[in-house]
Amino acid sequence: MKQYLELSRRIVEQGKWVENERTGKRCLTVINADLTYNVDSNEFPLITTRKSFWKAAIAELLGYLRGYSNAADFRAIGCNTWNANANDNADWLNNPSRKGEDDMGFVYGAVARNFPKPDGGSIDLVRKVVDNLSKGIDDRGEIITFYHPASFHLGCLRPCMFQHQFSILDGYLYLNSYQRSCDVPLGLNFNQVQVYTLLALMAQITGLKPGKAYHKIINAHIYEDQLELMRDVQLTREPFASPQLHINPKIKTFEDLETWVTLDDFSITGYEHHESIKYPFSV
Numbered sequence: 001m002k003q004y005l006e007l008s009r010r011i012v013e014q015g016k017w018v019e020n021e022r023t024g025k026r027c028l029t030v031i032n033a034d035l036t037y038n039v040d041s042n043e044f045p046l047i048t049t050r051k052s053f054w055k056a057a058i059a060e061l062l063g064y065l066r067g068y069s070n071a072a073d074f075r076a077i078g079c080n081t082w083n084a085n086a087n088d089n090a091d092w093l094n095n096p097s098r099k100g101e102d103d104m105g106f107v108y109g110a111v112a113r114n115f116p117k118p119d120g121g122s123i124d125l126v127r128k129v130v131d132n133l134s135k136g137i138d139d140r141g142e143i144i145t146f147y148h149p150a151s152f153h154l155g156c157l158r159p160c161m162f163q164h165q166f167s168i169l170d171g172y173l174y175l176n177s178y179q180r181s182c183d184v185p186l187g188l189n190f191n192q193v194q195v196y197t198l199l200a201l202m203a204q205i206t207g208l209k210p211g212k213a214y215h216k217i218i219n220a221h222i223y224e225d226q227l228e229l230m231r232d233v234q235l236t237r238e239p240f241a242s243p244q245l246h247i248n249p250k251i252k253t254f255e256d257l258e259t260w261v262t263l264d265d266f267s268i269t270g271y272e273h274h275e276s277i278k279y280p281f282s283v
């Protein structure tokens with residue numbers, strides 16, 4: 001929580017204004033932030049200076065791992081975050097490759113699970129990483145990437161948290177996650193949960209002990225219509241201690257994640273928080 005507040009404060013105090021053409025709004029922006037999460041000691045990086053709807057963030061992660069590319073599939077598992085990008089953005093609505101209501105196109109997990117090969121066919125990057133880690137193999141390239149620039153025209157949004165690399169060292173599993181663009185008031189609240197949970201889940205299904213997760217953010221910003229709430233409300237609140245995340249120990253394989261796992265398999269204890277803040281969302 002301290003890292004989140006420090007980054008938010010840094011943007012408020014040192015950020016520069018940048019015009020964003022896609023949303024038509026200005027963003028107060030800083031470049032580069034490195035956050036570390038202690039998955040080994042179960043310090044779940046949940047925002048405490050406002051109420052966090054953390055389950056939706058885990059649902060979004062599950063949808064990515066399953067390769068979903070439709071906002072209705074995300075809604076069905078408890079996540080509403082893709083409705084606007086799938087259905088309310090004029091550029092995407094006019095894109096001839098959009099396959100109707102709720103279609104997100106070729107994005108995120110759909111890319112990683114079917115990563116196109118230049119010589120034809122595709123590979124499943126998630127499966128490859130899970131299979132190797134389960135055998136204790138780290139080939140120094142255990143990378144799940146959602147980033148496929150040649151396909152950007154086929155999706156509603158470029159991936160923001162675009163790559164996750166796993167490493168094994170001394171029996172511990174580590175994760176480095178990369179994020180090119182970060183909406184700190186709204187997106188980061190979810191992205192912190194996702195980086196943490198991805199390492200915890202991957203360790204659990206591969207039989208490794210979770211170590212640290214490292215989260216690198218490149219462009220970290222606050223939209224102009226979010227600034228007042230962040231500066232005058234959220235940043236004036238005192239944070240509480242981190243809660244703990246509990247994952248159903250019956251989840252043992254990637255197939256479990258793909259088939260029966262729901263949000264009921266995740267719970268937290270020790271979550272003390274201030275009241276919710278409703279930040280504006282830019283489509």
Ligand SMILES: Nc1nc(=O)c2c([nH]1)NC[C@@H]1CN(c3ccc(C(=O)N[C@@H](CCC(=O)O)C(=O)O)cc3)CN21
Binds near residue numbers: 080157187190283
């Ligand atoms: N401008 C923007 N910011 C983002 O963070 C973002 C995008 N666009 N587009 C793609 C995804 C969708 N994400 C979202 C979308 C909505 C919320 C949101 O409204 N969160 C609310 C409540 C969520 C709920 O009730 O489940 C929040 O208060 O955190 C968060 C992340 C993250 N990403």
Ligand SMILES: O=c1ccn([C@H]2C[C@H](O)[C@@H](COP(=O)(O)O)O2)c(=O)[nH]1
Binds near residue numbers: 160188
């Ligand atoms: O997981 C996510 C997904 C998206 N965001 C934010 C970051 C930006 O504010 C927008 C995406 O806009 P671009 O013009 O494509 O950069 O969504 C996030 O923070 N986390």
